[in-house]
Amino acid sequence: MNETTEQLAARLEANPDPGIALRLDGVRKTFHTALGPLEAVAGIDMSVGTGEIVAFLGPNGAGKTTSIDMMLGLTAPTSGTISVFGKSPRAAVEAGEISAVLQTGGLLRDLTVRETVTAIAALHGAKDRIEEVMERTNILSLSRRKVSKCSGGEQQRLKFALALLPDPRLLILDEPTAGMDVAARHAFWGTMRQDALEGRTVLFATHYLEEAQDFAERTILIGAGRVLADGPTNQLRTMTGGHVVSATLPDDRPAEPALAALRTLPRVVSVRLEGRRVSITGPESDAAALMLLTGLGARELEITAPTLESAFMALTEAR
Numbered sequence: 001m002n003e004t005t006e007q008l009a010a011r012l013e014a015n016p017d018p019g020i021a022l023r024l025d026g027v028r029k030t031f032h033t034a035l036g037p038l039e040a041v042a043g044i045d046m047s048v049g050t051g052e053i054v055a056f057l058g059p060n061g062a063g064k065t066t067s068i069d070m071m072l073g074l075t076a077p078t079s080g081t082i083s084v085f086g087k088s089p090r091a092a093v094e095a096g097e098i099s100a101v102l103q104t105g106g107l108l109r110d111l112t113v114r115e116t117v118t119a120i121a122a123l124h125g126a127k128d129r130i131e132e133v134m135e136r137t138n139i140l141s142l143s144r145r146k147v148s149k150c151s152g153g154e155q156q157r158l159k160f161a162l163a164l165l166p167d168p169r170l171l172i173l174d175e176p177t178a179g180m181d182v183a184a185r186h187a188f189w190g191t192m193r194q195d196a197l198e199g200r201t202v203l204f205a206t207h208y209l210e211e212a213q214d215f216a217e218r219t220i221l222i223g224a225g226r227v228l229a230d231g232p233t234n235q236l237r238t239m240t241g242g243h244v245v246s247a248t249l250p251d252d253r254p255a256e257p258a259l260a261a262l263r264t265l266p267r268v269v270s271v272r273l274e275g276r277r278v279s280i281t282g283p284e285s286d287a288a289a290l291m292l293l294t295g296l297g298a299r300e301l302e303i304t305a306p307t308l309e310s311a312f313m314a315l316t317e318a319r
């Protein structure tokens, strides 16, 4: 059916950002600590389209949890704006359009699994979704188990069930598979994929490269509160723009002048030393090889395409 002009106008008024589930513009968050201000999020611009599964990848302390707290309206940005389906995060939470599986808290240890699901379903007016959600998250067999007796992975599945109760259009997951074994991880992501096919948007924070690689078509890499790279996960390894050149430096000379010289090469992303072995990451691999062999007396030269891990290390360490 073709949309009438009135219907289009009504839709744009309800969501001025069609096709976009989540948008962050110039978002910053500064905490005031005893040691002075700490900029946990230092200016993030990003958007996530409806139906995408996106990995929010970064090392510890990168600012993932702080960003997620702001997306959920749990804390306000110091500056910048966040919109969820064109609404403020709080309005989207109230409308049941966004929900989350968070790392900490949230479960009462003395309730059983079913009592927990039933209590939260009552809050959302979603009693009719209890069976479906419990089946989907594979917790029916745990119905009568006390939360305190559930393993870490089982508690994660329960949290996942609670997050699905309002039938959110956008699901945010902070390290969702922590504590799950390999089989549970695969089952979990299988469910997620199915949900995404049905139109649910998923953003998950992780510091596991493999998890981004295996389950997200797109990865937003963050470090030190900034977006370092954003693109298809299978291209992340080339986002450093080049290869890794490694070689063994001569024993009879100090390494530091050689490292300083290598750092002057154009567009070098990182220079690292382990023992006498130096590795240079960057797009100008020929120039690095030439300098190593002819200028620095290095031997055992190797040039390799970056692994996802080396791309990740180079991008996060280079700042």
Ligand SMILES: Nc1ncnc2c1ncn2[C@@H]1O[C@H](COP(=O)(O)OP(=O)(O)OP(=O)(O)O)[C@@H](O)[C@H]1O
Binding pocket: 031, 032, 033, 038, 039, 040, 058, 059, 060, 061, 062, 063, 064, 065, 066, 067, 207
């Ligand atoms: N309430 C707070 N007060 C002061 N500093 C904070 C607060 N919350 C977070 N930080 C700091 O902000 C930075 C970003 O933390 P955040 O928890 O967002 O990172 P993360 O990427 O989620 O890390 P992890 O993977 O370890 O959970 C860290 O340096 C952290 O110590």
